Amino acid sequence: MIKLNQLTKVYRTDEIESTALNEVSFEIEKGEFVSIMGPSGCGKSTLLNILGLLDKPESGSYEFLGNEVAHLNEKGRSDIRKKNIGFIFQNFNLIDELTVFENIELPLLYNKVPAPERKQRVNEIIEKIGISHRSSHFPQQLSGGQQQRVAVARALINRPPLILADEPTGNLDSSHGNEVMELLCELHEAGTTIIMVTHSAHDASYSGRIINLLDGQIVSESKNKIAKAIV
Amino acid sequence: MLKNYIKVAFRSLNKNRVYAIINILGLALGLTVTILVFLFINDETSYEKHWDGYERIYRTGIKADMMGQKMNAPVSCSPMANTFRTEFTDVETATRIQTINQEILMRHEQNKVYIQKGVRADSTFFKVFNYEFVHGNAETALKEDNALVLTEESARKLFGDKNAIGEVVNYDNRQDYIVRGIVKEPKGHAHFQFDMFLADPQIRNVWMNNGWYTYVKLKEGANFSAFEAEMKRNFMKKIAPDVERYMKITVEEFLSQGNAFEYQLQPLKDIHLHSQMDFEIKQNGNIIYIYVFIGIALLVILIAGINFMNLSTARSGKRAKEVGVRKVTGASRKMLIAQFLTESVIQSFIALFLAFILVELFLPGFNNIMETNLTLFNDYIGKTVLFALLVTLIYGLFAGSYPAFFLSAFQPIAVLKGDLTKTKGGALLRKVLVVIQFTASTILIIGMIIIFKQISFLHNKDLGFNGEQVIVVPLQTDAMTQNFRNYKDIFLKNSNVLSVTRASYYPGDNPNQNMFALEGNEEQLPLWNMEVDYDFMKTLDIELLEGRKFDREKESDSVPYYILNETAVKNLNIENAVGRRLGRYTGNDGGLEYGNIIGIVKDFHIEGFNQPIRPMILTIENFVWFASFKIAKNDMNATIDYIETEWNKLEPSHPFRYKFLDQKFGALLRQQENFGTMFLFLTILAIIISAMGLYGLASYTAEQRTKEIGIRKVLGSSVPQIMNMLTKDFIRLVLIANIFAWPITYLLAKNWLTNFSYQIDMPLLPYFFATFLALIIALITVSSQAYLAANSDPVDALKYE
16 A cells, blocks of 8 residues: 655755655555554654655655655645545644534545535444534533544544554543544454554554654564454 | 635634734724715715716816916806807707805795895706706796796795796895796706706807806717817807907907917816816815825725734634644645635625624714715615625735635644744734834824814914904895995994994905906906905904005095005006006996005905915995994894894895804815814724734734743843833834835825915924824834733743643
């Protein structure tokens, strides 16, 4: 599904040039659950942003579903993103002015799904994540765990083949964190490819493969033996 | 999708109420001004458009320069209309009118009514101006010598509900007329408004006597310039014999002496806004007011628009996350632009709704100040709404476009990480916009002060006469006029009646002009003449500079005596004027009636201040129709009652009426005063909107710098230091704005002042004052925010980020 070859990303300010990613190459198959780990500043978020087509690499190639996407323009990236990728962030990033229902509905709106179908799909997923009694509430009225579950629901409402999660449990206590991880595992079991950036070895233990980054380079890669499910 | 945009727009407005109020209220006020100006302009430009074929109707006039005396007047001679009708193939018809410059006592049986505005007109009047006839018809209404046409209102006053057609009405105890038509008030405005039309079929065949107004209506498709050239040729031929008869020289000689004389045509539709000549039928509007009001409306809208742009971009940090989320969930930039434009258009339409309410609230005040009669729900409400919608939509799109493009360009990766440094852009643009805004406000402040200085200058100007405590009373009967000198003592018996006199007209009226010549010199002197009775200078407090006043003891009734004003002596180069003999042209034969110049008086004003003082001549005369009384300040009402009682004994046929002379002259200033008052209100409005915008901007700036303020306070910065830091930037912007505002205002004000024959010297003080005022306003709005920010607890501030 994803094939990176010699991907490099350099950040430049007026005087300083820092290499965030240095000739990173790897492949991810459809249906995998991969964790990216490493200390702060190792480039894992940069990597995730490039994978999510939110950022462009300096050089190297990025094949997504068989197409080269490394140097697509804004519109091209936005088109791929909206059809194929769901995002989950550490700080949830829900829109404060929209209700739970409306936040989850957003990707469907942008993909021009007709209203009756939108309603049905959103209600289904709200049911599934267990917050249907809160569907007309605003994000500020929810707990952190609930907010993140809404964010996950939003990420998968459009049934994207790929979910990118950036420290999804980073702002949650452990019980809420586990709820979210369970949710991701269910998704994975249903066949969704998941790439997750995390600090937490506990969270990483849910995934099938762990890529360790240091100073912009892959230092090790390991198959996870206690992975809960591998396709 | 649109539903989602609208929903978010309303929730976001609700969340940021201060910001929403500033935006919406500012724009609502801007739109209110725009709609008011639109209504005003619509009204001012609607003049004459209700007449059939108004575009083919012209008023004739003359333009002359004789002995350096310029004359530009829409007047014409008696035979002109008939000449148009009979000798020009391009003319459909033409009419001649003569306005009656005082109210007229009309009587039907025992019912006496003063009719305000009467006019004598020839039989074709209603063919040029298509009044709607309730009774009678346009063809025949003014055909007979004693025919009379009344407006419905006048007919009601005279006849009540009775059908007036064929009834006899007595004109001023002089002549009986028969009512031959009743017309409706015209639907639109015109440069004249008449209550009564008297048939005037007699043509006085003299081309040099211009006591009439002539209107000519061309045939459809007529070639105007050919017609105009033909008219000039024809009329110059017609006037030539008169010139030779009266002036004893040929037209060629007259012109070769450096004089100029020509006939002109003025489109009817241009009269109201573009005609400021001598002898206008009533005071016209002025295109300059239209321009000024359009300018103000644009400035106010600009100021409100700048608030919108500034506040939306300044608070962009607050919406950055939303932009990021929408982008990662699939929104394209186009969709985001559409969303933000929807928001600004929604705000604009809320403002529009408010604006219509505000217009309804402000209209009575506006009408009161501008002496208009505007309504929002009138015949062209559709046009008004369409215009307002268009302005709103354009505003919404224009003011919304910059924030929309600015916000939609955020990169999700940056804003979602909470890195808002990139969203703080646009600071330079915001500064430029604030400068523009304050430039506009400062222009209005300076302009307002200069307008008020000029108006108060005119108010306090030495008029050359004193109209206080002077009442003017029209005489109505020949007998009263004949014997008035003998009646003066009756009034003077009351010790509070200080002085009694008469004159043919007074300051505030339209003056007359006649031709004179010095003895031994054939040169024509055009002088503005006023016929007065004894004690005229005493009653009006006019200063004698040389020679003596009129004095019954020293004068014979059979010889004319003349007093000149300073300007006459100066402009016409009359040396050693007192004692010289001067002739007045009389009758049809061009004969001169000689008399002595006995004195020179100080100049005094007759007309408004848009006209210079004319060279004037006062002659002593018994047949003059307006009496005036100078009365003492104490017991004024009792004194006036006394005059009324005595007057009614002398002239029982006509009810007594009077006007205060100072009010009469003051009316000439009123248009400018109204304009000044309106300008003041609009300026205040503009300043309020500017201040609101600055307040909003300052509060966001303070908010954005919360962390910086916290750190500075932790490091030992004092409250005044922080306030200084937050205020300094804005103050600098206001100062820069003033640098732009000064020269722009200087040029505009200079231009405006040229409308007056008497201007103030351009004062410098208003410029400094405006700068000072703008600074104070900026300081108060900004420092209140800065004070709050500076006094906040640093711990809260640091935790906040």
